Amino acid sequence: MAATVLIVEDQMLIAWHLSDLIEGAGHRVLAIARDPAEAMEAAAKQRPDFALMDIRLHGGTSGVEAARMLFECWGVRSIYLSANLDAATRAQTEPLQPLGYVGKPFLPAEVLAAVERAVMKTVPGEKSGGN
């Protein structure tokens, strides 16, 4: 089943690539946000099933912060994407019920596998392996 995804990534080239991959797999990308404020604005307009969240964002802002706001306001969970997924980062995201972690540079197969797992966990009626 198709899911709706919010991409939060400040580097437009990488965001575009991610968007391509996700749409190629039959899902819908609702918006590309560059920082926590844009992420909240986009999610307020249209609620995604989940977000694909870069940890280090535009202007020194934090993806963990954006993920926390999305989670606390609307229960939207995130897949985390980063070139530095250390233990501290993972610990910070733990209370936000993370949907997965993908390291950069990513393999498209890894991103899509994480997206499919997230779909299973967040899209209603998609609980068990329906392919």
Next chain:
Amino acid sequence: MTQTPETILNVNDNEAARYATTRILHRAGFKVLEAGTGGEALQIAREDLPPLVIVDINLPDISGVEVCRRIKTDPSTASTMVLQMSATNIAVTDRVNSLAAGADSFLVEPVEPEELEAVSRALLRLHRSEAALRRTLAERDLLLKEVNHRVKNSLQLVLSMLSLQGHGFKDAETRALFTKAISRVTAIAAIHERLYQDQDPLTVEMHTYLTGLCAELVRASGLEDNAQATLQIEVEEMRLPTEHGVAVALVVNELVMNALKHAQPASGAAVITVRLVRHGAGQVRLTVSDNGAAPESASEVAGLGTQLIKMLARQLNGTVGIERAAGTYAVHVTFPLQSAVSWRPPY
């Protein structure tokens, strides 16, 4: 030169002796905190973080040696200097014990004021230079982390750029060539995601590395939608030096791309197998095999791919072999397992 005076914690349950020590330290210009018990001393050491603690060996609750041990094992106070003090009649073993517990120096009372002051200053000097070293190390760690982040991010940009550009080609042959290029660059870039955060950044664990790459090869080839072919991975858990890891990954990339192209068995599904196992004494063998028809002529496997495999095998100090049997075609590269110079954290 005006400086805020350095703080010393003076621990002694004997009030007269504690007063005497405090007076000496005050006169020498230090700020002095006092504690009469071990428990009190530990609390002040944690809260005020004095750079130096002078502790008498006999305390009413826990011994001075134990106070010292706890200060040195608690990460928040481990950098604190400890000067152990005791009365004349102390046994040698007690002195040894306190030094073994981490005390930085030991003085036997009665102590001349000049000596107490001089030893205190020496320990504080040591504390300052250790603190400076720790700061430098922390800065260097941060810099390294930042550089790693940049490298990985730049590689991601390269991959994303290539991948987006790949959509632009209408001609199938050009697109296939471009896909090959992306696949090669991916094999090189992907290793960076697996280094650094590991306990040993000079080697790479081959199982996760090759499993990830093969999953991506399957995805990029569209094989996942094709029930007619499967890719099996049998990779032993092993660590290779980074440059060998990259070479092996590139060979796997070439061989699997080739196999995906012409592994078409007469009947049934194509099965491609990637195997990396220890092979005899100190050797490793990489085998990529399939159950399809072997390429008929050399020209079919000619080109950059074959050249790459030869050169990479040479870089591994290895040899390339080809096995053809009924219904199988296998290419293997056998190379010595080089014990990598293992990296250990310096602390």
